[in-house]
Amino acid sequence: QKEVEQNSGPLSVPEGAIASLNCTYSDRGSQSFFWYRQYSGKSPELIMFIYSNGDKEDGRFTAQLNKASQYVSLLIRDSQPSDSATYLCAVLISSGSARQLTFGSGTQLTVLP
Amino acid sequence: EAQVTQNPRYLITVTGKKLTVTCSQNMNHEYMSWYRQDPGLGLRQIYYSMNVEVTDKGDVPEGYKVSRKEKRNFPLILESPSPNQTSLYFCASSLSGGFGYTFGSGTRLTVV
Numbered sequence: 001q002k003e004v005e006q007n008s009g010p011l012s013v014p015e016g017a018i019a020s021l022n023c024t025y026s027d028r029g030s031q032s033f034f035w036y037r038q039y040s041g042k043s044p045e046l047i048m049f050i051y052s053n054g055d056k057e058d059g060r061f062t063a064q065l066n067k068a069s070q071y072v073s074l075l076i077r078d079s080q081p082s083d084s085a086t087y088l089c090a091v092l093i094s095s096g097s098a099r100q101l102t103f104g105s106g107t108q109l110t111v112l113p
Numbered sequence: 114e115a116q117v118t119q120n121p122r123y124l125i126t127v128t129g130k131k132l133t134v135t136c137s138q139n140m141n142h143e144y145m146s147w148y149r150q151d152p153g154l155g156l157r158q159i160y161y162s163m164n165v166e167v168t169d170k171g172d173v174p175e176g177y178k179v180s181r182k183e184k185r186n187f188p189l190i191l192e193s194p195s196p197n198q199t200s201l202y203f204c205a206s207s208l209s210g211g212f213g214y215t216f217g218s219g220t221r222l223t224v225v
Contacts, residue, residue: 008153034213043203043216044156088156092211097163099144099210100171105155 003027004091006104014112019076021107023089026070032092033065033072037085038106044088048074079111115140119204119217126194126224134189134220136204144210145187146171147179149200150219156203162187163210194224 005024013019021035032051036044050056050063050072062075072091076083086106093100117138126132138145146161148171158171162181176198178190187206191198201221205214 032211036213043219046213046215049213090156090213094211097167098169099163099207100158100161101146101210101214102158102172103148103156105153 003102004089004104006087006089006107008105009108010110011107012110012112013079015079015081017079017111019079019083019109019111021074021076021087021089021109023072023074023104024070025072025089025091027091027093028067028070029095030070030091030093032094033063034090034092034101035061035063035074036088036090036103038088039085076109079109081111081113084110115215117204117206117215117217119202119220122218122220124220124222126222128195128224129193132191132194132222134191134202134204134222136187136189136217137185138187138206138215139185140206140208140215141184142206142208142215143184144207144214145181146205146207146214147177147187147189148203148205149173149198150203151200159189159202194222196224198222199224 035048038044048063064073088106089104147159148156160179162168204217207214
């Protein structure tokens with residue numbers, strides 16, 4: 001069973017709309033949660049991280065975490081064509097000094113002008 | 114400029130010919146990791162390192178070796194590459210592993 005699941009998409013939203021990206025994870029020991037953005041042909045770039053239940057906002061981005069439901073989401077408000085990319089959810093599991101970061105397969109987002 | 118540098122960016126090789134992909138970071142990060150990215154499978158961790166001389170297997174370590182003799186360098190070694198190792202490889206580093214990773218530009222490897 002895959003540990004981190006994302007809808008692969010593609011997800012299309014019109015410019016100015018809210019894009020909602022979802023991720024579920026299987027390991028209840030997961031401690032930290034990350035959202036990366038990856039443009040085609042480029043390397044992943046960290047855009048948000050969240051550790052505690054609830055919402056975390058940074059500009060147009062809001063990350064939401066619900067540990068009881070093992071669910072993390074990313075909302076992008078006022079979506080722009082430049083937001084078109086693949087969004088990767090990543091989950092960190094720590095055990096002693098070991099830190100293993102596991103990624104989902106990504107959701108491809110297209111923002112239509 | 115703080116960065117993770119991988120070399121080469123592109124590599125075509127033949128089955129069985131040993132190769133090394135280099136990775137270096139200039140941020141004094143403790144944690145370093147190698148991932149491979151394949152269509153539909155996302156990023157899968159190959160090996161990671163928590164500090165000098167401390168490494169551990171990720172999810173797909175078969176066919177790969179790593180070493181961490183210096184804090185800044187974490188090379189990935191394919192002793193006998195096979196076509197199923199054709200992939201896009203990323204090296205990444207993190208200060209402590211808990212704050213997310215910074216990724217290198219990637220190495221696209223083709224094994225024929």
